[in-house]
Amino acid sequence: MKFYDKWDPPTVIISDGPYGLGKFPGEPHTPDRLAEWYAPHAAAWAKHSEPFTTLWFWNSELGWAKSHPALEMHGWQYEEAVIWDKGIAHIAGNVNSRTIRGVPVVTEIAVRYTRKATLPNLEGDELPLKEWLRYEWQRSGLPMSQSNAACGVANAATRKYLTQCHLWYFPPGEAVVAMAKWCTEYGFKTDRPYFSIDGIMKPTADAWNQMRAKWLHVHALTNVWQEPPVHGSERVKRSEGGYFHANQKPLTLMERQINASSDKGDVVWEPFGGLMSASVAAAKLGRRSFAAEVNVEFFEAATIRMRNALPVRLLKAVS
Known part of the structure:
Protein backbone atom coordinates (compact mmCIF):
# COMPACT_ATOMS: atom_id res chain seq x y z
CA MET A 1 0.00 0.00 0.00
CA LYS A 2 2.82 2.43 0.80
CA PHE A 3 4.40 2.01 -2.65
CA TYR A 4 1.41 2.68 -4.92
CA ASP A 5 1.97 6.45 -4.78
CA LYS A 6 5.55 5.97 -5.98
CA TRP A 7 4.87 3.71 -8.97
CA ASP A 8 4.09 4.90 -12.51
CA PRO A 9 0.41 4.54 -13.50
CA PRO A 10 -0.31 0.97 -14.62
CA THR A 11 -1.59 -0.34 -17.92
CA VAL A 12 -1.99 -3.80 -16.40
CA ILE A 13 -2.33 -4.93 -12.78
CA ILE A 14 -1.81 -8.62 -12.06
CA SER A 15 -3.09 -9.40 -8.59
CA ASP A 16 -2.10 -12.82 -7.25
CA GLY A 17 -2.68 -12.10 -3.58
CA PRO A 18 -4.28 -13.96 -0.67
CA TYR A 19 -6.75 -16.76 -1.28
CA GLY A 20 -7.89 -16.85 2.34
CA LEU A 21 -5.57 -19.64 3.40
CA GLY A 22 -3.66 -17.94 6.23
CA LYS A 23 -0.32 -18.59 4.51
CA PHE A 24 1.40 -15.32 5.50
CA PRO A 25 1.05 -12.76 8.33
CA GLY A 26 -2.13 -10.74 7.93
CA GLU A 27 -3.80 -13.04 5.40
CA PRO A 28 -7.34 -14.12 6.36
CA HIS A 29 -7.60 -17.79 7.28
CA THR A 30 -10.82 -18.24 5.28
CA PRO A 31 -12.14 -16.57 2.10
CA ASP A 32 -14.98 -14.98 4.09
CA ARG A 33 -13.03 -11.77 4.85
CA LEU A 34 -11.29 -11.36 1.52
CA ALA A 35 -13.57 -8.51 0.40
CA GLU A 36 -12.57 -6.51 3.47
CA TRP A 37 -8.91 -7.36 2.92
CA TYR A 38 -8.85 -6.40 -0.77
CA ALA A 39 -11.04 -3.28 -0.51
CA PRO A 40 -8.25 -0.74 0.26
CA HIS A 41 -6.07 -2.22 -2.48
CA ALA A 42 -8.88 -2.10 -5.05
CA ALA A 43 -9.54 1.54 -4.17
CA ALA A 44 -5.85 2.43 -4.45
CA TRP A 45 -5.53 0.63 -7.78
CA ALA A 46 -8.49 2.56 -9.16
CA LYS A 47 -7.09 5.85 -7.84
CA HIS A 48 -3.78 5.40 -9.62
CA SER A 49 -5.07 3.75 -12.80
CA GLU A 50 -5.87 5.19 -16.21
CA PRO A 51 -9.13 4.59 -18.11
CA PHE A 52 -7.27 2.00 -20.19
CA THR A 53 -6.03 -0.04 -17.19
CA THR A 54 -6.82 -3.77 -16.98
CA LEU A 55 -6.86 -5.76 -13.74
CA TRP A 56 -6.28 -9.51 -13.75
CA PHE A 57 -7.43 -10.93 -10.41
CA TRP A 58 -6.19 -14.41 -9.48
CA ASN A 59 -7.88 -16.49 -6.80
CA SER A 60 -9.84 -19.64 -6.06
CA GLU A 61 -13.41 -19.73 -7.31
CA LEU A 62 -14.77 -19.05 -3.82
CA GLY A 63 -12.10 -16.46 -3.06
CA TRP A 64 -13.01 -14.48 -6.15
CA ALA A 65 -16.74 -14.75 -5.41
CA LYS A 66 -16.12 -13.28 -1.96
CA SER A 67 -13.80 -10.54 -3.30
CA HIS A 68 -15.85 -9.41 -6.30
CA PRO A 69 -18.16 -7.01 -4.41
CA ALA A 70 -15.15 -5.05 -3.12
CA LEU A 71 -13.61 -4.82 -6.58
CA GLU A 72 -16.87 -3.68 -8.15
CA MET A 73 -17.57 -1.17 -5.38
CA HIS A 74 -14.17 0.46 -5.81
CA GLY A 75 -14.26 1.13 -9.53
CA TRP A 76 -13.60 -2.15 -11.34
CA GLN A 77 -15.88 -3.48 -14.06
CA TYR A 78 -16.15 -7.23 -14.63
CA GLU A 79 -15.26 -8.37 -18.15
CA GLU A 80 -14.74 -12.12 -18.07
CA ALA A 81 -13.55 -15.06 -15.97
CA VAL A 82 -10.72 -17.27 -17.21
CA ILE A 83 -10.21 -20.75 -15.79
CA TRP A 84 -6.72 -22.19 -15.38
CA ASP A 85 -7.01 -25.95 -15.90
CA LYS A 86 -3.91 -27.58 -14.40
CA GLY A 87 -4.81 -31.01 -15.75
CA ILE A 88 -5.43 -34.38 -14.15
CA ALA A 89 -1.74 -34.83 -13.32
CA HIS A 90 -2.14 -32.14 -10.67
CA ILE A 91 -4.10 -34.54 -8.43
CA ALA A 92 -3.23 -37.95 -9.87
CA GLY A 93 -2.65 -40.42 -7.04
CA ASN A 94 -3.62 -37.91 -4.36
CA VAL A 95 -7.38 -38.53 -4.14
CA ASN A 96 -9.03 -41.04 -1.82
CA SER A 97 -12.29 -41.94 -3.56
CA ARG A 98 -13.75 -43.38 -0.34
CA THR A 99 -13.45 -40.17 1.66
CA ILE A 100 -13.65 -37.32 -0.88
CA ARG A 101 -17.09 -35.68 -1.02
CA GLY A 102 -16.86 -33.85 -4.34
CA VAL A 103 -14.89 -33.66 -7.57
CA PRO A 104 -11.12 -33.04 -7.31
CA VAL A 105 -10.09 -29.41 -7.86
CA VAL A 106 -7.57 -28.76 -10.64
CA THR A 107 -8.43 -25.14 -11.36
CA GLU A 108 -7.80 -21.57 -10.33
CA ILE A 109 -9.53 -18.49 -11.69
CA ALA A 110 -8.15 -15.31 -13.26
CA VAL A 111 -10.85 -12.67 -13.66
CA ARG A 112 -10.36 -9.74 -16.02
CA TYR A 113 -11.62 -6.35 -14.92
CA THR A 114 -11.32 -2.95 -16.56
CA ARG A 115 -11.32 0.46 -14.93
CA LYS A 116 -14.81 1.94 -14.81
CA ALA A 117 -14.43 5.10 -16.91
CA THR A 118 -16.71 8.10 -16.37
CA LEU A 119 -16.85 11.66 -17.68
CA GLN A 210 -7.35 5.90 -24.62
CA MET A 211 -10.64 5.81 -22.70
CA ARG A 212 -10.91 2.06 -23.23
CA ALA A 213 -8.74 -0.74 -21.87
CA LYS A 214 -6.33 -2.27 -24.32
CA TRP A 215 -7.16 -5.67 -25.78
CA LEU A 216 -5.23 -7.77 -28.31
CA HIS A 217 -7.41 -10.63 -29.46
CA VAL A 218 -5.92 -14.06 -30.17
CA HIS A 219 -8.00 -16.38 -32.34
CA ALA A 220 -8.81 -19.86 -31.00
CA LEU A 221 -7.94 -18.85 -27.43
CA THR A 222 -10.90 -19.49 -25.11
CA ASN A 223 -11.52 -18.69 -21.44
CA VAL A 224 -10.16 -22.09 -20.38
CA TRP A 225 -6.36 -22.11 -20.27
CA GLN A 226 -4.87 -25.58 -20.09
CA GLU A 227 -1.39 -25.40 -18.62
CA PRO A 228 0.32 -27.78 -16.15
CA PRO A 229 1.71 -26.42 -12.88
CA VAL A 230 5.28 -25.16 -12.98
CA HIS A 231 7.97 -27.85 -13.03
CA GLY A 232 11.52 -28.23 -14.24
CA SER A 233 13.96 -25.35 -14.63
CA GLU A 234 11.25 -22.69 -14.34
CA ARG A 235 10.39 -23.80 -10.81
CA VAL A 236 12.27 -21.84 -8.13
CA LYS A 237 13.66 -24.30 -5.59
CA ARG A 238 15.35 -23.98 -2.23
CA SER A 239 19.04 -24.77 -1.99
CA GLU A 240 18.27 -27.62 0.40
CA GLY A 241 15.58 -28.94 -1.99
CA GLY A 242 11.85 -28.51 -2.32
CA TYR A 243 9.69 -25.84 -3.89
CA PHE A 244 10.25 -22.27 -2.76
CA HIS A 245 6.67 -21.12 -3.32
CA ALA A 246 3.69 -23.48 -3.30
CA ASN A 247 1.71 -21.52 -5.91
CA GLN A 248 4.26 -20.25 -8.42
CA LYS A 249 2.40 -19.27 -11.62
CA PRO A 250 3.60 -20.39 -15.07
CA LEU A 251 5.26 -17.63 -17.07
CA THR A 252 3.16 -18.58 -20.10
CA LEU A 253 -0.01 -17.51 -18.27
CA MET A 254 1.54 -14.24 -17.11
CA GLU A 255 2.75 -13.53 -20.65
CA ARG A 256 -0.70 -14.27 -22.06
CA GLN A 257 -2.33 -11.75 -19.73
CA ILE A 258 0.28 -9.06 -20.34
CA ASN A 259 0.23 -9.51 -24.13
CA ALA A 260 -3.56 -9.30 -24.21
CA SER A 261 -3.74 -6.06 -22.23
CA SER A 262 -0.68 -3.94 -23.03
CA ASP A 263 1.93 -2.86 -25.55
CA LYS A 264 5.72 -2.73 -25.34
CA GLY A 265 6.89 -0.04 -22.96
CA ASP A 266 3.68 -0.14 -20.89
CA VAL A 267 3.65 -0.50 -17.12
CA VAL A 268 2.75 -3.70 -15.26
CA TRP A 269 1.94 -3.71 -11.55
CA GLU A 270 2.38 -6.83 -9.43
CA PRO A 271 1.20 -5.75 -5.96
CA PHE A 272 1.63 -9.17 -4.33
CA GLY A 273 4.88 -10.23 -5.93
CA GLY A 274 5.68 -13.61 -4.43
CA LEU A 275 8.42 -14.80 -6.79
CA MET A 276 7.38 -12.00 -9.20
CA SER A 277 6.41 -14.17 -12.14
CA ALA A 278 4.41 -11.34 -13.71
CA SER A 279 7.42 -9.03 -13.48
CA VAL A 280 9.70 -11.64 -15.04
CA ALA A 281 7.19 -12.06 -17.87
CA ALA A 282 6.93 -8.28 -18.24
CA ALA A 283 10.71 -8.02 -18.59
CA LYS A 284 10.74 -10.70 -21.29
CA LEU A 285 8.00 -8.84 -23.19
CA GLY A 286 9.57 -5.39 -23.04
CA ARG A 287 7.26 -3.89 -20.41
CA ARG A 288 8.20 -2.01 -17.25
CA SER A 289 7.13 -3.57 -13.98
CA PHE A 290 6.66 -2.49 -10.39
CA ALA A 291 6.25 -5.14 -7.69
CA ALA A 292 6.13 -5.51 -3.93
CA GLU A 293 6.40 -8.47 -1.57
CA VAL A 294 6.04 -8.51 2.24
CA ASN A 295 7.76 -11.87 2.78
CA VAL A 296 11.49 -11.14 2.99
CA GLU A 297 12.48 -14.65 1.93
CA PHE A 298 10.28 -14.48 -1.17
CA PHE A 299 11.50 -10.95 -1.91
CA GLU A 300 15.16 -11.96 -1.87
CA ALA A 301 14.52 -14.99 -4.07
CA ALA A 302 12.46 -12.87 -6.48
CA THR A 303 15.23 -10.25 -6.66
CA ILE A 304 17.71 -12.92 -7.72
CA ARG A 305 15.19 -14.17 -10.27
CA MET A 306 14.68 -10.67 -11.65
CA ARG A 307 18.44 -10.12 -11.92
CA ASN A 308 18.56 -13.12 -14.23
CA ALA A 309 15.72 -11.67 -16.33
CA LEU A 310 16.95 -8.07 -16.52
CA PRO A 311 20.24 -6.27 -16.98
CA VAL A 312 21.38 -5.20 -13.51
CA ARG A 313 21.33 -1.53 -14.54
CA LEU A 314 17.54 -1.78 -15.06
CA LEU A 315 16.75 -3.41 -11.71
CA LYS A 316 16.09 -1.39 -8.57
CA ALA A 317 15.23 -3.44 -5.50
CA VAL A 318 14.24 -1.72 -2.27
CA SER A 319 13.95 -3.92 0.80
Missing part, protein backbone atom coordinates in the same frame (compact mmCIF):
# COMPACT_ATOMS: atom_id res chain seq x y z
CA PRO A 120 -18.67 14.71 -16.24
CA ASN A 121 -21.70 16.38 -17.79
CA LEU A 122 -22.38 20.12 -17.60
CA GLU A 123 -23.84 19.74 -14.11
CA GLY A 124 -20.68 17.98 -12.88
CA ASP A 125 -22.28 14.55 -12.56
CA GLU A 126 -19.98 11.67 -13.50
CA LEU A 127 -21.58 9.53 -16.20
CA PRO A 128 -20.52 6.15 -17.60
CA LEU A 129 -19.22 6.52 -21.14
CA LYS A 130 -22.36 5.00 -22.63
CA GLU A 131 -24.58 7.60 -20.98
CA TRP A 132 -22.12 10.45 -21.53
CA LEU A 133 -21.99 9.92 -25.30
CA ARG A 134 -25.75 10.11 -25.62
CA TYR A 135 -25.84 13.14 -23.30
CA GLU A 136 -23.29 14.99 -25.43
CA TRP A 137 -25.27 14.40 -28.60
CA GLN A 138 -28.57 15.36 -27.00
CA ARG A 139 -27.27 18.67 -25.69
CA SER A 140 -26.72 19.71 -29.32
CA GLY A 141 -30.48 19.67 -29.82
CA LEU A 142 -30.11 17.70 -33.05
CA PRO A 143 -32.25 14.66 -33.97
CA MET A 144 -30.61 11.38 -32.97
CA SER A 145 -30.82 10.13 -36.56
CA GLN A 146 -28.35 12.76 -37.74
CA SER A 147 -25.59 11.01 -35.83
CA ASN A 148 -25.52 8.38 -38.57
CA ALA A 149 -24.88 11.03 -41.22
CA ALA A 150 -22.24 12.59 -38.97
CA CYS A 151 -20.37 9.29 -38.75
CA GLY A 152 -20.97 8.29 -42.37
CA VAL A 153 -22.77 5.07 -41.42
CA ALA A 154 -26.18 3.63 -42.23
CA ASN A 155 -27.43 3.18 -38.67
CA ALA A 156 -24.48 2.19 -36.48
CA ALA A 157 -24.38 5.49 -34.61
CA THR A 158 -27.93 5.28 -33.29
CA ARG A 159 -27.95 1.48 -33.00
CA LYS A 160 -24.52 1.08 -31.34
CA TYR A 161 -22.68 4.27 -30.38
CA LEU A 162 -25.54 6.19 -28.74
CA THR A 163 -27.92 3.45 -27.65
CA GLN A 164 -28.43 2.73 -23.94
CA CYS A 165 -29.27 -0.95 -24.32
CA HIS A 166 -27.07 -4.06 -24.31
CA LEU A 167 -26.15 -3.45 -27.97
CA TRP A 168 -24.01 -0.43 -27.04
CA TYR A 169 -20.60 -0.49 -28.65
CA PHE A 170 -17.58 1.66 -27.76
CA PRO A 171 -17.25 3.94 -30.81
CA PRO A 172 -13.91 4.38 -32.58
CA GLY A 173 -12.23 7.71 -31.98
CA GLU A 174 -12.89 8.84 -35.54
CA ALA A 175 -16.64 8.50 -34.96
CA VAL A 176 -16.54 10.62 -31.80
CA VAL A 177 -14.55 13.33 -33.59
CA ALA A 178 -17.04 13.25 -36.48
CA MET A 179 -20.02 13.61 -34.11
CA ALA A 180 -18.32 16.50 -32.32
CA LYS A 181 -17.68 18.29 -35.62
CA TRP A 182 -21.28 17.78 -36.75
CA CYS A 183 -22.73 19.05 -33.45
CA THR A 184 -20.44 22.08 -33.52
CA GLU A 185 -21.53 22.97 -37.05
CA TYR A 186 -25.26 22.25 -36.82
CA GLY A 187 -26.15 22.11 -33.12
CA PHE A 188 -26.68 24.68 -30.38
CA LYS A 189 -23.74 27.02 -29.88
CA THR A 190 -21.86 26.28 -26.67
CA ASP A 191 -18.72 27.38 -24.84
CA ARG A 192 -17.88 23.79 -23.94
CA PRO A 193 -16.72 21.81 -27.00
CA TYR A 194 -18.95 18.87 -27.82
CA PHE A 195 -17.60 15.47 -26.75
CA SER A 196 -14.65 17.15 -25.00
CA ILE A 197 -12.95 14.76 -22.57
CA ASP A 198 -11.54 17.53 -20.38
CA GLY A 199 -14.25 20.11 -21.06
CA ILE A 200 -11.73 22.44 -22.70
CA MET A 201 -10.17 20.88 -25.79
CA LYS A 202 -11.91 19.42 -28.80
CA PRO A 203 -11.78 15.60 -28.81
CA THR A 204 -9.15 13.72 -30.77
CA ALA A 205 -9.36 10.15 -31.97
CA ASP A 206 -6.26 9.13 -30.01
CA ALA A 207 -7.48 10.69 -26.76
CA TRP A 208 -10.86 8.98 -27.06
CA ASN A 209 -9.36 5.58 -27.86
Whole structure:
Protein backbone atom coordinates (compact mmCIF):
# COMPACT_ATOMS: atom_id res chain seq x y z
CA MET A 1 0.00 0.00 0.00
CA LYS A 2 2.82 2.43 0.80
CA PHE A 3 4.40 2.01 -2.65
CA TYR A 4 1.41 2.68 -4.92
CA ASP A 5 1.97 6.45 -4.78
CA LYS A 6 5.55 5.97 -5.98
CA TRP A 7 4.87 3.71 -8.97
CA ASP A 8 4.09 4.90 -12.51
CA PRO A 9 0.41 4.54 -13.50
CA PRO A 10 -0.31 0.97 -14.62
CA THR A 11 -1.59 -0.34 -17.92
CA VAL A 12 -1.99 -3.80 -16.40
CA ILE A 13 -2.33 -4.93 -12.78
CA ILE A 14 -1.81 -8.62 -12.06
CA SER A 15 -3.09 -9.40 -8.59
CA ASP A 16 -2.10 -12.82 -7.25
CA GLY A 17 -2.68 -12.10 -3.58
CA PRO A 18 -4.28 -13.96 -0.67
CA TYR A 19 -6.75 -16.76 -1.28
CA GLY A 20 -7.89 -16.85 2.34
CA LEU A 21 -5.57 -19.64 3.40
CA GLY A 22 -3.66 -17.94 6.23
CA LYS A 23 -0.32 -18.59 4.51
CA PHE A 24 1.40 -15.32 5.50
CA PRO A 25 1.05 -12.76 8.33
CA GLY A 26 -2.13 -10.74 7.93
CA GLU A 27 -3.80 -13.04 5.40
CA PRO A 28 -7.34 -14.12 6.36
CA HIS A 29 -7.60 -17.79 7.28
CA THR A 30 -10.82 -18.24 5.28
CA PRO A 31 -12.14 -16.57 2.10
CA ASP A 32 -14.98 -14.98 4.09
CA ARG A 33 -13.03 -11.77 4.85
CA LEU A 34 -11.29 -11.36 1.52
CA ALA A 35 -13.57 -8.51 0.40
CA GLU A 36 -12.57 -6.51 3.47
CA TRP A 37 -8.91 -7.36 2.92
CA TYR A 38 -8.85 -6.40 -0.77
CA ALA A 39 -11.04 -3.28 -0.51
CA PRO A 40 -8.25 -0.74 0.26
CA HIS A 41 -6.07 -2.22 -2.48
CA ALA A 42 -8.88 -2.10 -5.05
CA ALA A 43 -9.54 1.54 -4.17
CA ALA A 44 -5.85 2.43 -4.45
CA TRP A 45 -5.53 0.63 -7.78
CA ALA A 46 -8.49 2.56 -9.16
CA LYS A 47 -7.09 5.85 -7.84
CA HIS A 48 -3.78 5.40 -9.62
CA SER A 49 -5.07 3.75 -12.80
CA GLU A 50 -5.87 5.19 -16.21
CA PRO A 51 -9.13 4.59 -18.11
CA PHE A 52 -7.27 2.00 -20.19
CA THR A 53 -6.03 -0.04 -17.19
CA THR A 54 -6.82 -3.77 -16.98
CA LEU A 55 -6.86 -5.76 -13.74
CA TRP A 56 -6.28 -9.51 -13.75
CA PHE A 57 -7.43 -10.93 -10.41
CA TRP A 58 -6.19 -14.41 -9.48
CA ASN A 59 -7.88 -16.49 -6.80
CA SER A 60 -9.84 -19.64 -6.06
CA GLU A 61 -13.41 -19.73 -7.31
CA LEU A 62 -14.77 -19.05 -3.82
CA GLY A 63 -12.10 -16.46 -3.06
CA TRP A 64 -13.01 -14.48 -6.15
CA ALA A 65 -16.74 -14.75 -5.41
CA LYS A 66 -16.12 -13.28 -1.96
CA SER A 67 -13.80 -10.54 -3.30
CA HIS A 68 -15.85 -9.41 -6.30
CA PRO A 69 -18.16 -7.01 -4.41
CA ALA A 70 -15.15 -5.05 -3.12
CA LEU A 71 -13.61 -4.82 -6.58
CA GLU A 72 -16.87 -3.68 -8.15
CA MET A 73 -17.57 -1.17 -5.38
CA HIS A 74 -14.17 0.46 -5.81
CA GLY A 75 -14.26 1.13 -9.53
CA TRP A 76 -13.60 -2.15 -11.34
CA GLN A 77 -15.88 -3.48 -14.06
CA TYR A 78 -16.15 -7.23 -14.63
CA GLU A 79 -15.26 -8.37 -18.15
CA GLU A 80 -14.74 -12.12 -18.07
CA ALA A 81 -13.55 -15.06 -15.97
CA VAL A 82 -10.72 -17.27 -17.21
CA ILE A 83 -10.21 -20.75 -15.79
CA TRP A 84 -6.72 -22.19 -15.38
CA ASP A 85 -7.01 -25.95 -15.90
CA LYS A 86 -3.91 -27.58 -14.40
CA GLY A 87 -4.81 -31.01 -15.75
CA ILE A 88 -5.43 -34.38 -14.15
CA ALA A 89 -1.74 -34.83 -13.32
CA HIS A 90 -2.14 -32.14 -10.67
CA ILE A 91 -4.10 -34.54 -8.43
CA ALA A 92 -3.23 -37.95 -9.87
CA GLY A 93 -2.65 -40.42 -7.04
CA ASN A 94 -3.62 -37.91 -4.36
CA VAL A 95 -7.38 -38.53 -4.14
CA ASN A 96 -9.03 -41.04 -1.82
CA SER A 97 -12.29 -41.94 -3.56
CA ARG A 98 -13.75 -43.38 -0.34
CA THR A 99 -13.45 -40.17 1.66
CA ILE A 100 -13.65 -37.32 -0.88
CA ARG A 101 -17.09 -35.68 -1.02
CA GLY A 102 -16.86 -33.85 -4.34
CA VAL A 103 -14.89 -33.66 -7.57
CA PRO A 104 -11.12 -33.04 -7.31
CA VAL A 105 -10.09 -29.41 -7.86
CA VAL A 106 -7.57 -28.76 -10.64
CA THR A 107 -8.43 -25.14 -11.36
CA GLU A 108 -7.80 -21.57 -10.33
CA ILE A 109 -9.53 -18.49 -11.69
CA ALA A 110 -8.15 -15.31 -13.26
CA VAL A 111 -10.85 -12.67 -13.66
CA ARG A 112 -10.36 -9.74 -16.02
CA TYR A 113 -11.62 -6.35 -14.92
CA THR A 114 -11.32 -2.95 -16.56
CA ARG A 115 -11.32 0.46 -14.93
CA LYS A 116 -14.81 1.94 -14.81
CA ALA A 117 -14.43 5.10 -16.91
CA THR A 118 -16.71 8.10 -16.37
CA LEU A 119 -16.85 11.66 -17.68
CA PRO A 120 -18.67 14.71 -16.24
CA ASN A 121 -21.70 16.38 -17.79
CA LEU A 122 -22.38 20.12 -17.60
CA GLU A 123 -23.84 19.74 -14.11
CA GLY A 124 -20.68 17.98 -12.88
CA ASP A 125 -22.28 14.55 -12.56
CA GLU A 126 -19.98 11.67 -13.50
CA LEU A 127 -21.58 9.53 -16.20
CA PRO A 128 -20.52 6.15 -17.60
CA LEU A 129 -19.22 6.52 -21.14
CA LYS A 130 -22.36 5.00 -22.63
CA GLU A 131 -24.58 7.60 -20.98
CA TRP A 132 -22.12 10.45 -21.53
CA LEU A 133 -21.99 9.92 -25.30
CA ARG A 134 -25.75 10.11 -25.62
CA TYR A 135 -25.84 13.14 -23.30
CA GLU A 136 -23.29 14.99 -25.43
CA TRP A 137 -25.27 14.40 -28.60
CA GLN A 138 -28.57 15.36 -27.00
CA ARG A 139 -27.27 18.67 -25.69
CA SER A 140 -26.72 19.71 -29.32
CA GLY A 141 -30.48 19.67 -29.82
CA LEU A 142 -30.11 17.70 -33.05
CA PRO A 143 -32.25 14.66 -33.97
CA MET A 144 -30.61 11.38 -32.97
CA SER A 145 -30.82 10.13 -36.56
CA GLN A 146 -28.35 12.76 -37.74
CA SER A 147 -25.59 11.01 -35.83
CA ASN A 148 -25.52 8.38 -38.57
CA ALA A 149 -24.88 11.03 -41.22
CA ALA A 150 -22.24 12.59 -38.97
CA CYS A 151 -20.37 9.29 -38.75
CA GLY A 152 -20.97 8.29 -42.37
CA VAL A 153 -22.77 5.07 -41.42
CA ALA A 154 -26.18 3.63 -42.23
CA ASN A 155 -27.43 3.18 -38.67
CA ALA A 156 -24.48 2.19 -36.48
CA ALA A 157 -24.38 5.49 -34.61
CA THR A 158 -27.93 5.28 -33.29
CA ARG A 159 -27.95 1.48 -33.00
CA LYS A 160 -24.52 1.08 -31.34
CA TYR A 161 -22.68 4.27 -30.38
CA LEU A 162 -25.54 6.19 -28.74
CA THR A 163 -27.92 3.45 -27.65
CA GLN A 164 -28.43 2.73 -23.94
CA CYS A 165 -29.27 -0.95 -24.32
CA HIS A 166 -27.07 -4.06 -24.31
CA LEU A 167 -26.15 -3.45 -27.97
CA TRP A 168 -24.01 -0.43 -27.04
CA TYR A 169 -20.60 -0.49 -28.65
CA PHE A 170 -17.58 1.66 -27.76
CA PRO A 171 -17.25 3.94 -30.81
CA PRO A 172 -13.91 4.38 -32.58
CA GLY A 173 -12.23 7.71 -31.98
CA GLU A 174 -12.89 8.84 -35.54
CA ALA A 175 -16.64 8.50 -34.96
CA VAL A 176 -16.54 10.62 -31.80
CA VAL A 177 -14.55 13.33 -33.59
CA ALA A 178 -17.04 13.25 -36.48
CA MET A 179 -20.02 13.61 -34.11
CA ALA A 180 -18.32 16.50 -32.32
CA LYS A 181 -17.68 18.29 -35.62
CA TRP A 182 -21.28 17.78 -36.75
CA CYS A 183 -22.73 19.05 -33.45
CA THR A 184 -20.44 22.08 -33.52
CA GLU A 185 -21.53 22.97 -37.05
CA TYR A 186 -25.26 22.25 -36.82
CA GLY A 187 -26.15 22.11 -33.12
CA PHE A 188 -26.68 24.68 -30.38
CA LYS A 189 -23.74 27.02 -29.88
CA THR A 190 -21.86 26.28 -26.67
CA ASP A 191 -18.72 27.38 -24.84
CA ARG A 192 -17.88 23.79 -23.94
CA PRO A 193 -16.72 21.81 -27.00
CA TYR A 194 -18.95 18.87 -27.82
CA PHE A 195 -17.60 15.47 -26.75
CA SER A 196 -14.65 17.15 -25.00
CA ILE A 197 -12.95 14.76 -22.57
CA ASP A 198 -11.54 17.53 -20.38
CA GLY A 199 -14.25 20.11 -21.06
CA ILE A 200 -11.73 22.44 -22.70
CA MET A 201 -10.17 20.88 -25.79
CA LYS A 202 -11.91 19.42 -28.80
CA PRO A 203 -11.78 15.60 -28.81
CA THR A 204 -9.15 13.72 -30.77
CA ALA A 205 -9.36 10.15 -31.97
CA ASP A 206 -6.26 9.13 -30.01
CA ALA A 207 -7.48 10.69 -26.76
CA TRP A 208 -10.86 8.98 -27.06
CA ASN A 209 -9.36 5.58 -27.86
CA GLN A 210 -7.35 5.90 -24.62
CA MET A 211 -10.64 5.81 -22.70
CA ARG A 212 -10.91 2.06 -23.23
CA ALA A 213 -8.74 -0.74 -21.87
CA LYS A 214 -6.33 -2.27 -24.32
CA TRP A 215 -7.16 -5.67 -25.78
CA LEU A 216 -5.23 -7.77 -28.31
CA HIS A 217 -7.41 -10.63 -29.46
CA VAL A 218 -5.92 -14.06 -30.17
CA HIS A 219 -8.00 -16.38 -32.34
CA ALA A 220 -8.81 -19.86 -31.00
CA LEU A 221 -7.94 -18.85 -27.43
CA THR A 222 -10.90 -19.49 -25.11
CA ASN A 223 -11.52 -18.69 -21.44
CA VAL A 224 -10.16 -22.09 -20.38
CA TRP A 225 -6.36 -22.11 -20.27
CA GLN A 226 -4.87 -25.58 -20.09
CA GLU A 227 -1.39 -25.40 -18.62
CA PRO A 228 0.32 -27.78 -16.15
CA PRO A 229 1.71 -26.42 -12.88
CA VAL A 230 5.28 -25.16 -12.98
CA HIS A 231 7.97 -27.85 -13.03
CA GLY A 232 11.52 -28.23 -14.24
CA SER A 233 13.96 -25.35 -14.63
CA GLU A 234 11.25 -22.69 -14.34
CA ARG A 235 10.39 -23.80 -10.81
CA VAL A 236 12.27 -21.84 -8.13
CA LYS A 237 13.66 -24.30 -5.59
CA ARG A 238 15.35 -23.98 -2.23
CA SER A 239 19.04 -24.77 -1.99
CA GLU A 240 18.27 -27.62 0.40
CA GLY A 241 15.58 -28.94 -1.99
CA GLY A 242 11.85 -28.51 -2.32
CA TYR A 243 9.69 -25.84 -3.89
CA PHE A 244 10.25 -22.27 -2.76
CA HIS A 245 6.67 -21.12 -3.32
CA ALA A 246 3.69 -23.48 -3.30
CA ASN A 247 1.71 -21.52 -5.91
CA GLN A 248 4.26 -20.25 -8.42
CA LYS A 249 2.40 -19.27 -11.62
CA PRO A 250 3.60 -20.39 -15.07
CA LEU A 251 5.26 -17.63 -17.07
CA THR A 252 3.16 -18.58 -20.10
CA LEU A 253 -0.01 -17.51 -18.27
CA MET A 254 1.54 -14.24 -17.11
CA GLU A 255 2.75 -13.53 -20.65
CA ARG A 256 -0.70 -14.27 -22.06
CA GLN A 257 -2.33 -11.75 -19.73
CA ILE A 258 0.28 -9.06 -20.34
CA ASN A 259 0.23 -9.51 -24.13
CA ALA A 260 -3.56 -9.30 -24.21
CA SER A 261 -3.74 -6.06 -22.23
CA SER A 262 -0.68 -3.94 -23.03
CA ASP A 263 1.93 -2.86 -25.55
CA LYS A 264 5.72 -2.73 -25.34
CA GLY A 265 6.89 -0.04 -22.96
CA ASP A 266 3.68 -0.14 -20.89
CA VAL A 267 3.65 -0.50 -17.12
CA VAL A 268 2.75 -3.70 -15.26
CA TRP A 269 1.94 -3.71 -11.55
CA GLU A 270 2.38 -6.83 -9.43
CA PRO A 271 1.20 -5.75 -5.96
CA PHE A 272 1.63 -9.17 -4.33
CA GLY A 273 4.88 -10.23 -5.93
CA GLY A 274 5.68 -13.61 -4.43
CA LEU A 275 8.42 -14.80 -6.79
CA MET A 276 7.38 -12.00 -9.20
CA SER A 277 6.41 -14.17 -12.14
CA ALA A 278 4.41 -11.34 -13.71
CA SER A 279 7.42 -9.03 -13.48
CA VAL A 280 9.70 -11.64 -15.04
CA ALA A 281 7.19 -12.06 -17.87
CA ALA A 282 6.93 -8.28 -18.24
CA ALA A 283 10.71 -8.02 -18.59
CA LYS A 284 10.74 -10.70 -21.29
CA LEU A 285 8.00 -8.84 -23.19
CA GLY A 286 9.57 -5.39 -23.04
CA ARG A 287 7.26 -3.89 -20.41
CA ARG A 288 8.20 -2.01 -17.25
CA SER A 289 7.13 -3.57 -13.98
CA PHE A 290 6.66 -2.49 -10.39
CA ALA A 291 6.25 -5.14 -7.69
CA ALA A 292 6.13 -5.51 -3.93
CA GLU A 293 6.40 -8.47 -1.57
CA VAL A 294 6.04 -8.51 2.24
CA ASN A 295 7.76 -11.87 2.78
CA VAL A 296 11.49 -11.14 2.99
CA GLU A 297 12.48 -14.65 1.93
CA PHE A 298 10.28 -14.48 -1.17
CA PHE A 299 11.50 -10.95 -1.91
CA GLU A 300 15.16 -11.96 -1.87
CA ALA A 301 14.52 -14.99 -4.07
CA ALA A 302 12.46 -12.87 -6.48
CA THR A 303 15.23 -10.25 -6.66
CA ILE A 304 17.71 -12.92 -7.72
CA ARG A 305 15.19 -14.17 -10.27
CA MET A 306 14.68 -10.67 -11.65
CA ARG A 307 18.44 -10.12 -11.92
CA ASN A 308 18.56 -13.12 -14.23
CA ALA A 309 15.72 -11.67 -16.33
CA LEU A 310 16.95 -8.07 -16.52
CA PRO A 311 20.24 -6.27 -16.98
CA VAL A 312 21.38 -5.20 -13.51
CA ARG A 313 21.33 -1.53 -14.54
CA LEU A 314 17.54 -1.78 -15.06
CA LEU A 315 16.75 -3.41 -11.71
CA LYS A 316 16.09 -1.39 -8.57
CA ALA A 317 15.23 -3.44 -5.50
CA VAL A 318 14.24 -1.72 -2.27
CA SER A 319 13.95 -3.92 0.80
